[in-house]
Amino acid sequence: MSKSQNVPTMKDVAREAGVSLGTVSKVMNGITVGESYRKRVTDAAEKLGYQINSYARGLKTNKTYSVAVILPDLEHPFFARLADELTRALMKRDYRTILMLTSYDPEAEQECITMVRQNKADGIIALTYNPDLEIDPSIPFVTIDRHCNAEVPCVSSDNFGGGRMAAEKLLSLGCKKLLFMRIGSSVSSEVDKRAAGFESICRMRNAEFESVILDDSETEQPFYRFIDEHIAQGKFEFDGIFCNTDKLACLIWNKLIQSGVRVPEDVQIIGYDGTLCHITGKPLCSSIVQPIDRMAEAAVSILLKNNRSNLPVLMALPVHYTEGGTTKEVT
Amino acid sequence: MSKSQNVPTMKDVAREAGVSLGTVSKVMNGITVGESYRKRVTDAAEKLGYQINSYARGLKTNKTYSVAVILPDLEHPFFARLADELTRALMKRDYRTILMLTSYDPEAEQECITMVRQNKADGIIALTYNPDLEIDPSIPFVTIDRHCNAEVPCVSSDNFGGGRMAAEKLLSLGCKKLLFMRIGSSVSSEVDKRAAGFESICRMRNAEFESVILDDSETEQPFYRFIDEHIAQGKFEFDGIFCNTDKLACLIWNKLIQSGVRVPEDVQIIGYDGTLCHITGKPLCSSIVQPIDRMAEAAVSILLKNNRSNLPVLMALPVHYTEGGTTKEVT
Numbered sequence: 001m002s003k004s005q006n007v008p009t010m011k012d013v014a015r016e017a018g019v020s021l022g023t024v025s026k027v028m029n030g031i032t033v034g035e036s037y038r039k040r041v042t043d044a045a046e047k048l049g050y051q052i053n054s055y056a057r058g059l060k061t062n063k064t065y066s067v068a069v070i071l072p073d074l075e076h077p078f079f080a081r082l083a084d085e086l087t088r089a090l091m092k093r094d095y096r097t098i099l100m101l102t103s104y105d106p107e108a109e110q111e112c113i114t115m116v117r118q119n120k121a122d123g124i125i126a127l128t129y130n131p132d133l134e135i136d137p138s139i140p141f142v143t144i145d146r147h148c149n150a151e152v153p154c155v156s157s158d159n160f161g162g163g164r165m166a167a168e169k170l171l172s173l174g175c176k177k178l179l180f181m182r183i184g185s186s187v188s189s190e191v192d193k194r195a196a197g198f199e200s201i202c203r204m205r206n207a208e209f210e211s212v213i214l215d216d217s218e219t220e221q222p223f224y225r226f227i228d229e230h231i232a233q234g235k236f237e238f239d240g241i242f243c244n245t246d247k248l249a250c251l252i253w254n255k256l257i258q259s260g261v262r263v264p265e266d267v268q269i270i271g272y273d274g275t276l277c278h279i280t281g282k283p284l285c286s287s288i289v290q291p292i293d294r295m296a297e298a299a300v301s302i303l304l305k306n307n308r309s310n311l312p313v314l315m316a317l318p319v320h321y322t323e324g325g326t327t328k329e330v331t
Numbered sequence: 332m333s334k335s336q337n338v339p340t341m342k343d344v345a346r347e348a349g350v351s352l353g354t355v356s357k358v359m360n361g362i363t364v365g366e367s368y369r370k371r372v373t374d375a376a377e378k379l380g381y382q383i384n385s386y387a388r389g390l391k392t393n394k395t396y397s398v399a400v401i402l403p404d405l406e407h408p409f410f411a412r413l414a415d416e417l418t419r420a421l422m423k424r425d426y427r428t429i430l431m432l433t434s435y436d437p438e439a440e441q442e443c444i445t446m447v448r449q450n451k452a453d454g455i456i457a458l459t460y461n462p463d464l465e466i467d468p469s470i471p472f473v474t475i476d477r478h479c480n481a482e483v484p485c486v487s488s489d490n491f492g493g494g495r496m497a498a499e500k501l502l503s504l505g506c507k508k509l510l511f512m513r514i515g516s517s518v519s520s521e522v523d524k525r526a527a528g529f530e531s532i533c534r535m536r537n538a539e540f541e542s543v544i545l546d547d548s549e550t551e552q553p554f555y556r557f558i559d560e561h562i563a564q565g566k567f568e569f570d571g572i573f574c575n576t577d578k579l580a581c582l583i584w585n586k587l588i589q590s591g592v593r594v595p596e597d598v599q600i601i602g603y604d605g606t607l608c609h610i611t612g613k614p615l616c617s618s619i620v621q622p623i624d625r626m627a628e629a630a631v632s633i634l635l636k637n638n639r640s641n642l643p644v645l646m647a648l649p650v651h652y653t654e655g656g657t658t659k660e661v662t
Contacts, residue, residue: 075609254610
């Protein structure tokens with residue numbers, strides 16, 4: 001048998017399905033046709049073992065059906081969950097996920113975006129740490145938690161609402177003197193709103209509070225020092241702490257326990273993210289939970305919109321509170 | 332300016348670099364040319380803002396410079412680390428990672444492989460749970476931890492050696508009665524060798540031992556029941572346990588503590604994987620550490636070999652032991 005006999009063409013599919021070549025082409029390129037036609041074409045394609053050459057398709061439709069996902073790494077559980085949910089949201093739509101990791105390096109982030117431009121992906125979803133990122137306006141781009149410019153939609157959890165929720169929760173659980181602690185990047189981002197929301201509730205409720213924000217701190221030492229300086233006779237000066245990540249919340253929890261402070265009896269702690277323990281599957285600590293599945297779904301759906309006018313600048317999705325051992329249980 | 336004046340072509344690059352069109356084409360397609368020629372071409376391409384149309388390149392060279400990575404999910408820390416390291420190993424070689432997730436579903440795994448065939452990726456690296464996976468011999472394929480057939484290379488940690496190492500370590504730390512516990516899939520795989528290695532050392536050293544292997548168990552309950560049945564007056568019948576994952580080791584550790592058994596004073600436990608706590612960055616428990624970075628590097632390097640004869644059936648990479656609180660410290 002010659003090679004051409006082995007490999008069925010679009011014409012073979014059209015003949016088998018009893019439809020025009022144009023109809024087959026429409027179906028293969030994802031253009032809407034009547035359901036009965038679509039089924040005849042896909043049945044015939046399956047029967048013959050017809051395979052779309054996605055590269056030829058890419059040239060013709062100028063679409064690649066692939067989206068680049070740019071993240072720092074997959075070691076951080078938030079990034080791993082995000083990559084997981086983004087990949088699922090893209091697969092559901094028959095899009096491929098091109099995964100790129102940057103190790104928080106601003107130059108690597110820029111390089112990734114340049115590479116995507118060369119590889120002609122249909123879009124980019126990125127969580128970056130480069131405040132001066134150059135974005136090609138011709139490629140659809142959605143950020144997670146970052147503000148680039150008014151043309152680039154950002155998808156995030158409701159960071160401001162989450163900060164408010166943490167303050168309200170600690171106050172409702174009887175805390176009298178609140179503390180906000182933040183570790184992380186100095187890049188201005190959505191995440192800044194966690195402190196803003198927390199502080200706004202403290203002010204509104206006339207609650208005593210303090211904020212300790214250590215940007216770009218590589219270690220936990222400054223936080224530990226702060227705790228040491230505010231402990232006298234086994235008593236910590238604050239009785240309610242909101243940390244901007246679950247990781248920090250757990251580190252502070254350990255530090256307090258080691259210092260002889262009881263958690264949650266004397267001090268209650270709420271983190272942010274909703275990270276689950278990979279041993280028990282339970283929350284690592286009491287936390288404001290990010291809806292990572294819905295964030296991924298929203299990011300993909302905004303990215304792939306055909307009509308790219310009137311896109312939101314920010315789509316913030318609702319968070320919820322979970323109890324995880326570092327707060328008093330509500331009875 | 333017309334569009335054609337805006338978009339530089341390969342001819343423009345050749346003119347700018349003062350080389351032939353063939354030389355430019357070679358450089359763009361990754362074919363070796365003299366370093367000075369390569370530099371002149373890449374400098375000229377950069378100066379003109381020339382961009383390779385990777386889809387046109389894909390049609391011409393029949394290469395896509397992309398590799399599909401098929402994993403169950405990114406929630407399990409081993410899979411997240413593996414995806415992370417594979418992506419880095421591929422990026423280093425200017426290959427794109429197409430990430431696909433299957434949720435352990437054998438049908439989804441087969442569908443992924445079919446999709447890759449249609450999308451013409453240059454290869455597949457997969458960790459699957461479908462014992463009857465149909466693999467297209469025309470697409471380079473490397474598995475992690477799975478044996479498909481003699482044509483498909485498998486990359487893994489030295490599972491047999493790791494099992495041996497765990498037994499030797501427990502015996503050297505004074506354990507007299509050993510236990511192996513396994514939770515997980517019934518798919519025959521590399522992972523089976525952990526028990527085999529462990530048991531072979533127990534036999535060789537005439538050590539008393541028992542193996543509890545519960546395949547496809549969805550919960551930890553059978554393990555907990557086993558422990559309950561073997562505890563009398565706060566004393567567990569075994570004093571050294573090797574678990575086939577760190578997750579199981581941690582669950583067993585918690586269960587023993589709750590049952591009033593001291594770890595590591597009375598019972599020592601070793602897990603497998605080398606999972607780090609994402610709060611502290613330290614090992615979750617004493618463990619046999621898989622070299623995930625080296626496994627990823629090996630998988631990518633085998634996959635992309637031009638000469639695909641004489642490939643190994645199995646490449647097992649060395650593991651090492653790490654102390655993590657569930658064994659007595661060696662003094």
